[in-house]
Each structure stands twice: as C-alpha cells, then as structure tokens.
Amino acid sequence: MAIVSFWCLLIYMYALLHWRYIADGAKHFSPSGCQLVSKVAHCRYLQLTSIPQDLPSDIQELLVDHNNVKSLDEESLLRYPELNNLSLKSNHLGHKDLNAFMDTSKPESLSLQNNTIFTKYTLISLALRSALSLRWLDLSRNAINEDMLTTFFPNLTSLEYLNLDNNVIMRLDKSSFEGLRNLKELSLQRNYIYEIEIGTFDNLVNLKTLNLAFNLLPCIVDFGLTKLQMLNLSYNQIEWFFSREDDIEFQLQKLDISHNQLLFFPFLPQNHHLHTLLLSDNKMKFYSKHFDKNSSFADFLILGNNQSQITTVYLWDNFTLSNLSNLNVLDISRNQFDYLPANFLPAMTSMSYLKLNWNCLETFDLSSKHITSNLTFLDLSNSRLSEISFEEPSSNLHQLRYLNLSQNRLQELPRQIFSTMNSLSTLDLSYNLISLCSTSTSIVGHQNCVDLRNIQSLEYLRLSGCGLQLDKQDIFLGTTLTHLDVSYNQLKSIDFLQNSANMLKCLSLRNSLYSVNNIDFSKFQSLTSLDISENNITTFPRSLMDLNLQCLDLHENKLTSIPISSPYQPLVKSLNTIYLSRNSFDCCKLSWYDILTTSNSINIPDVKQITCNFSHNYMSVQELPESVIHSCHWRNGGTLLSLVLSLPTCLTLLVAFILLFLLFKQPLLKKFKKHFRTSSSY
Template identity: 80%
Template sequence: MAIVSFWCLLMYMYVLSHWRNIADGARHFSPSGCQLVSKVAHCRYLRLATIPQDLPSDIQELLLDHNNVKSLDEDSLQQYPNLNNLSLKSNRVGRIDLNAFWNTSKLESLSLQDNTIFTKYISVSSGLKAALSLRWLDLSRNALNEDMVTTLLTNLTSLEYLNLDNNVIMRLDRSFFEGLRNLKELSLQWNYIYEIEIRTFDDLVNLKTLNLAFNLLPCIVDFGLTQLQTLNLSYNHIESFFSREVDIEFQLEKLDISHNQLLFFPFLPKSHHLHTLLLSDNRMKFYNKHFDENSSFADFLILENNRSSITTVSLFPDAIPSNLSTLNIVDISRNQFDYLPEDFLAGMSSMSFLKLNWNCLNTFDFSRKQITSDLHFLDLSNNILSEISFEDGNSNLDHLGYLNLSYNRLQEMPKHIFSSMKSLSTLDLSRNLISLCSMSTNIGVDQGCVDLLNIPSLQHLRLSGCDLILDKEDIFHGTLLKHLDVSYNQLMSLDFLQYTNKMLKSLSLRSSLHFVDNIDFSDFQSLTSLDISENNLTTFPVSLVHLNLQCLDVHENRLTSIPISSAYQTLTKSLHTIYLSINPFDCCKLSWYDILTKSSAINIPDLNQITCNYSNNYMFVQELPEDVIHGCNWRNGGSLLSLVLSLPTSVTLLVALFLLYRIFKQPLLKMFKKHFRTSSS
C-alpha cells in the first residue's frame, strides 16, 4: 500500500511539473522586455522609441501602447508578415513611410489613437494606402480637421470600422467618405461638427452604426440613411429632427437624441424597426391644448401653375404621424410635458419600458386605452401628479413589475390600484402625502387610503417622507417584502413589521425613531442592510450585535460607544460596510473602533469624519493627540492603576486606626478589666 501511494505521489509531481513547463513555455519575455503570450506581444509602457526587432516572426498581434514611437519606417514591420493587429495608442507617431506596410498584407486592425498624425498627415496617408486589408482603423485624438481626414481616408476602401473621435472636425460633406462603401461603423463623437451637407453619407451604403454624440449640430432636417440601424445624436444642440419623407422601409433600430434642445417630438420615418428611442433631457412638450382653435391653425396660400389654393395647417398638431408600434424602450424623462395626447401611449403597443420622470404632468391615466399589456417598467417620479385615473379589472397592468410615483403631489389614489398589478415587484411612493389601509379600514367605506394588503409579488417598497404614522400592525399583511424604506416618517414602534420582519433583507428607518426608546431587532434574522441614521439614538441596539448584517448606517445619532468587544462576534464577522460619523463618541471608550478598523473586511466610508468627545472638546478619531491618549490610558489603566490609586487611601486609613488605638488604648483597657474582672484562684 505504501509503494502504491509513493508511485501515485511521483506521478502527481510529474504531471504538475509538466503543466508548469507548458505554462512557462507559453509566456516569456523578449530581450526588449515584451511579454509574449501565444502569438501576442505585449510591449506596453516600455519607453520604446522604435518597433522592437527581437520578436518571433510569426506574431499576429503587436501591442505597443504608451511608448515613444515617433515613426513607422520601411523596415519596422518587415519581419512580421503574419501581423494582424497593430496598436500604437498614446505614442508620438507622426510619420509612416510609403512602404511601412508592404510586407504586412494580413494587417486588419490598426490603432493610432492619441498620436501626432496632424503634423505629417500626408506621409501617414501614403503609408496607409499600402495596408490593403485594413478593416479597423482608429485615428481618434490626433487633432485632425476635415481636410486632413479627407486626405487620410483616400483609397481605404476596405475599411469596415472607423473611429475619428476627439478631433477638430467642424463640417462634413460628400467628399469626406467617398469610396468607403464597406464601412459598417463610424464614430465621430467629441468633435466640433456643426454642419452636415445633404447626401454626405450616401456612399456609405453598408453603414449600420453612426455616432455623432458630443458635437454642435443644430438640427437634422433630412435624415435618409435607410440602412442605418443605430444612430447616436446625444449631447448636441438639436432643436428638431425630421426624416426624409419616402416610402422606403428604414432599418433604424435604436435612436438616441437625448441631452439636446428638442422642442417637438421627432418626426420619425413612416416605416422603421425602432425598438429603442432615447429622448431624455430636452425641452419637448405638446402645445395644442395651450391654444384655442383660431390661434392653432394657419392658412397657407399656394401658387402653382398659375393657380392659387389655400391650405389650412395645424401649427401644433398633437398627432404623431410616425408608426410607434415597434417601440419597446422609450425614455422621454427630463422634458417639459404637462399633458400627453390621448393616443400617444396607446400607439406604442409593444412598449415594455417607459420613463416619464422629471416632467410637468399633473394627471396620468392607467386605463386600458393608455397602458399597453406589455408594459413592465414605468417611472413617473418627479412630476406634479395630483390625480391618477384607474378602472377596476384592468388586465393591462398584469405585467407591470416596476412603478415609481415618488416626488409627486398625490394624496388620494384609487384604493385597489396596486392589488390589480399581479406582477408588481417594486413600488416607490416616497414623498407623497398618502395613508395606508389596514385590515380594519379595508372593510367598509373607502377612506382614501392606499391598499397594499395581500400583494405577494411585492418585494421592494419605498415610503420615505410620506408623513406616515405607522401604528397599525397589519398594513403589510399578505406581502413578502424583502426591501423596505420608511425613512422620514413617525414610528412609535416596530410592531407594524410583525408580518414581514422575518423576511426583510433591507430596512431603512432613517430619521423615523425619535419617539422610540428601546429598539429590539432580534426577530429580523434575515436582515443584511439596516439604516438607522439621523435618529438621535443614545444607545446602540444591542440586538444588532447578534445579526448577520453586511451594511449598517448609524451616522448622525448620539451614540457614545458601540458594544463590540470582540472581532469574533456575529456582527463583526459579517459586516462589510458601516457609517459612523456625526456621533459624540467618548474618546476614552474606543476599543470597538480598534476592532472595526483592524478588520480588513470592514469598510468605513466616513472614517475621516468620525469624531469623539474629550472634556467637551470634539476631535477627529484618526488624529487624537498624545495627551488625550495618555489621559485615557490613565483613566482606563486597569487593575494596576486601581491598586496605585487605592494605596494612599489604604495607608491613610491604617494610620488613622493606629492613632485612634494609641489615643484610646488606656481607657479601653480599664473598661475591659472592670467589666470582665474575676477572682483569681
């Protein structure tokens, strides 16, 4: 048996050494310092001034980012005929010889990001023409203007991806991309483009993705890229978007015009494949309701073929002429909508994600004619909603899983609106002056309360700042809440959580416990995150020490100490993050602080702001002076210090007893003799 074990051990050692040899052979370094892994040479951050010539001739990728290479000479890449990818990001490349790529016929990807190509761009253009198989080219961060780019792109007909970000391009015309018929992706963000001539992109018949974000475009008046699938126009100055009126089907799938100056809803193509429309942070609204019939129409005189006709046109039509039935994700948050036309949302029959937050809506209709049956996410927060319309038995709300109504002016809502949402998982009603129904108010007359009873799908509930007095024990009966926020309310106890305390994982009671003296969290055995900050608590709840909390926030209270005496307690073993600042901790009772800071697993984000009190002076715990530490050591010196302090008292007492004995010795002896005197034998 021992021999078998010995041979097994030898076999294991052989296999282990064999694999180590394979691993060592797969990764080694060249004399120039490049790390070689398979057929990739990693030569980043080596301060190389030229292309290294000591690499294997069969390498396929050469990564030379962040070096000092200034040029590609005729023989720089001659010995690497299989090179497929060359990256020269953040160098000083300003010149490329005419024959620099003559022996690299397989080169498909070239990155020249963050170089000095603008200095000798004609030389670079001549060198690029020899890269006949180039498909991916990055020329970003090179201070290139439109004339330079036109020169550089001449005859690069094989390109499929082109990055021109962070240059100084100001306008685009048709000569800019002439001949680039294979181009599929084009990125021009972070330039200064303020004008695009009509038919500029007509040669790009295979273009699928176009990124024009972070430019100075004022409008789009003739969008006609029918083959385009993704268009990013965010962070410009666009006030209007008009598509070309043609009967051809557009392939557009994603359109981003967020962070612009749009005044009207964009005029989209009649036929398209749009599933994502991002229009947040604009100035859009509908105008028809703000004008009477006489002022919202205008008569236009049309003269044609010696004939005249008058056409009446609505100046501010609410109707959207485009087909919106394909839209799945719509973001029109942070605009100025104060109402929505009747058929606006109904036309988005496939919509599952809608953001309408940060607008000026004062009413919203949850009826069948507005809400589609596929809607899963709806954000109406930060409006001025005071009224919500709802019809009982609306099955269109069955799939709604996320609903945010926070920061509105809601006081009364349809009582059973949420119980009809069978898939509702997350509900945010924060900052609304509402009241919650209990089992008793659920029977009989509607009292204007919101019914959250018996919604088993509800797991995330936020009721922060609703001015609630949570004194009923059954307001969450029939729910399976896991995350609850009742901050900035008035709590008399935690009895209202008796149906959910064993399931809750996250609980926020910020600024809500001012009327509670004793808090017991013993029943909250599933709790992993707790926020009891801003409550003026004078005593740390001892029951927390026995919970498996991962995140705890106790900042801005009146705590003088925390009852943590060992690094092996349940709380200290599970804790990942704790907030402690703005508490009057006692500078001489910081043993708990040492335990927490010595643990590498515990993060204290506000560590630099924690202060403590020493003789009515507040100072930062991390910067306690030596005299304070010495004073605390003297005060908390233990048994030896107690002995030293009690010694003078003991000596004084003994001396006093001795003096008393000397003074009263004779009278005491006489008294004893007189009292116990007996005759001798």
C-alpha cells in the same frame, strides 16, 4: 504498491503542469521585454523607441501602446508577415513611411489613438493607402480637422470600423468619407461638428452605426440614412429633428437625441424599425391644447444640390405620422410635457419600458385604453402628479414589474390599484401623503387608504417621507417584502414589521425613530442591511449583535459606545460596511473601534469624519492626542488602579490618626478616669 503510487503521483503532477502551461498560453518574454502569449506580443509601457525586432516572426497581434515610437519606417513591420492587429496608442507617432505596409500582410486592425498624426498627416495618409486589407482603424485623439479627413480614406475600401473621436473636426461634407463604401460603423463623438452638408453620408451605403454625440449640431433636417440602424445624437444643441418625407423603409432601430434642446417631438420616418427612442433632457412638450393646430405650422427651406425645397410641417400632431407600434423603449424624462395626446401612448402597442419622470404632468391614466398590456417598467416620479386614473376591478398591467410614483403630489390613490398587478416587484411611493390600509380599516371611513396586502410578487417597497405612523401590524400581510424603506416618517414602534421580519433583507429606518426606545431586532434573522441613521439613538440595540448584518448605518445618532468586545461576535464577523460619523462617542471607550479597524474585511467609508468626546471637546478618533490617550488609560484602569491610587492617601490618614492619638493619649485618659471615678467595694 508504494512504487506504483509514486509513479501515479509523478504522472499527475506532470499532467497538471502541462495543463497549466497550455492554459497559460506558453507565456514568456522576449529580450526587449515584451510578454508573449500564444501569437500575441504585449509590449506596453516599455519605453520603446521603435518596433521591437526580436519577436517571433509568426505573431499575429502586436500591442506597443504607451511607448515612445515616434516613426514607422519601411522595415519596422517587415519581419512580421502574419501581423493582422497593430496597436500604437499613445506613442507620439507623427511620421510613417510611405511603404510601411507594402511588404507585410497588411494588418486588418490598426489603432493610432492619442498620437501626433496632425503634424505630418499627409505622409501617414499616403502610408494608409497601401493598407488595402484594413478593416478597423482608430484615429481618435490626434487633433485631426476636417481638411485632413479627405486625405486619409481614398483607398480604404475595405474599412468597416472608423473611430475619429476627440478630434477637432468642425464640419463634414461629401468629400469627408469618399471611398469608404464598406464602412459599417463610424464614431465622431466629442468633436466640434456644427454643420453636416446634405449628402455627406450618402456614399456610405453599408453604414449601420453612426455616433455624433457631444458635438455642436443645431438641427437635423432631411434625415435620409435609410440603411442606418443606430444613431447617437446625444449631447448636442439640436432643436429640430426632421426626417425625409417619403415612403422609403428606414432600417433605424435605435435613436438617441437625449440631452439636447428639442422643442418638439422628433419627426420620425414614416416607415422604420425603431425599438428604442431616447429623448430625455430636452425642452419638448405638446401644444395642441394651447393653440389652434390648423393654423400652427412651420415651413422648412431645404437647400441642397443647387436646389431648394419647402416643406410644411404641422407642429402639433406630426408625431402620429410615424408608425410607433414596434417601439419597445421610450425615454422622454426631464422634459416639459404637461399632457400627452390621447393617441400618443396607445399607438405604442409593444411598449415595455417607459420613462416619464421629471415632467409637468398633473394627471395620468393607467387604464387599458391608455397603457399597453406589455408594459413592464414605468417611471412617473417627479411629475407633479395629483391624480392617477385607474379602471377597476380589472387591470391590464399584469406584466408591470417596476412602478415609480415618488416625489409627486398624490394624496389619494384607488384603494385596489396595485392588487391586480400580479408581477409587481418594485414599488416606490416615496414623498406622497398617502395612508395604508389594514384589517381594522373601515372601508367606509378610509376610502383614501392604499391596500398593499396580499401582493405576493412585491419585494422592493419604498415609503420614505409619506408622513406615515405605521402602527398597524398587518399592513404588509401576505407580501414577500425583502427590501423596505420607511425613512423620514414618524414611527411609534417597529411592530408593524412583525409579519415581514423573517423575510426582510434590507431595511431603512432613517430619521423615523425619534421616540422609539429599546428596539428589538432579534426576529430579523434574514437582515443583511440596516439603516437607522439620523435617529438620535443613545443606546446601541444589543439585539443587533447576534445578526449577520453586512451593512450597518449608524451615522448621526447620539451613541457613546458600541458593545463590541470580541472580533468573533456574529455581527463583527459578517459586517462589510459600517457608517459611524456624527455620534457622541466617548474617547475613553473606543475598544470597539480598535476591533473594527483591525478587521481587514470591514470598511468604514466615513472614518475620517468620526469624532469622540473628551471633556466636552470633540476630536477625530484617527488623530487622538497622546495626552488624551494617556489620560484615558488612567481613567480606564478599573478597581485595582483606584485602589493603588487611594492607598497612599489612606496610609497618610492612618499615620496622622495614630500620631494624634498618641499626642492626646495621656490627657484624654486622665480626663476619662476622673470623670468615671467611683468608690470600690471591699
């Protein structure tokens, strides 16, 4: 029986080793140091000066990044006929033989990122002409300019992806991409492109994605790429975006013109498939309320193909010419909108994500005639709002999950505004002067309070800086709050949290407990993150020691010590992150600090800013002088040390007393006898 068990064990170990060998991809190393996994050779950072010739002839991927391969000759790849992926990033490559790809299987993917191609670009362009199967090409970071472009791509008809990022291209014309009729994705970000000739991309009939971010384009006029699906124009200097005026259907799905200088809402194609429109960080606004739209127009003079064309555009209402019913995501944050036209948002019937933050809106309408019922995300923060319109008793925002109204001027909100938002999970009302309703609130006397009770879907609530006192215990009754921020308020106690104590996981009470003492957190058994910083707390709440907190923020208080005496206390065992700076810790009572710093699982991000007090001098706990440590050892010696220190003094006094007694013994005795002498009876 023992023999059978032994053989079973051997078979199991063999199977395990065989499985690990297969899972590891038969990993081994070549004489040149390349790591071989299956049919992939990893030859990075080996200081190679040429393509290694000691690899298996059937490899399919060769990664020679970050070496010193400066040239590629005819025989470099002759040994590897099945190679389809070659990466030569960061190699100072500047020369490539004309026949480098002639006798190979012609790689499908080639990365030449971060080399010196510009030095002998004509030779490299001639070599690329023989790579007739190339589908993916990366020429980024090679100091390529617009004159070099025309030499690279005449024969690359199979190319589908082209990366020209981080070069020095300044303008594009019709000859820039001739021959790339199968190109699907083109990236030109982080160049210096300030001009694109009309018709530059017309021959790229299969182009789906175009990235022109981080350039110097001043405008886009007569946009006519009907097959394009994704266009990134972010971080340019664009003031106008004007598409071609015709009934041709555009395939455009995502358009990003964020971080530009747009003055007007872009003039989009009439027929398109846009689902995402990103226009944040521009200078847009609507003007029909301020000017006569019948006389406010601009004439565009479009020059191209030796012809001129004048197009008149009405600036105030042309956005309505485009069908926005399929738009799902709209970001127009950080602009200058002071109002939205009545037919602007209602036209976006499929809208689910809307960002309007950091604008100049003073009022906003949440009624069904203004907002689609499909909305799930709405950000209206920092928009100078002083009024929110809302139709009661019903609401169309039953799918809304995220609502941000923070950093506005709201003092009044409809009392039941949130009661019908059945899916509302995150609500941010920070920095608005509002009040919350409770059971004892009189309906007649407190019309301005906001009722947050019985919103069962509400989990994340931020009420920072609302001037709240929160002395009622039932303001969150019926909610399922797990994350609550009531920082920068004036709390009299934390009794208002009794109904939510068992559910709360993250709680922020920053700068809100100046007059609160003896805080009891014993009921917050689910709490994992607590912020009680900036509160001038003098005594660490001992109720925290039994909680399983993962993150604790104590910075900027007046704590002198923390009652941590063992690394096995529940708080120490669960803690991952703690903030402790700007307190008044005693330099001679830092045993708790030693326990925290010796724990490998606890991170103290502000450890360099933690100081302690020794004789009214504050110093870094990481750099305590030896003299201070020595003095603290004597000071913390306890009763035994005090007894040892006082014993010599006591002995000295005792000896002195005995000597004095002996010195004055005889005179004192005689005087005593003389004073009390009496006759004796016989």
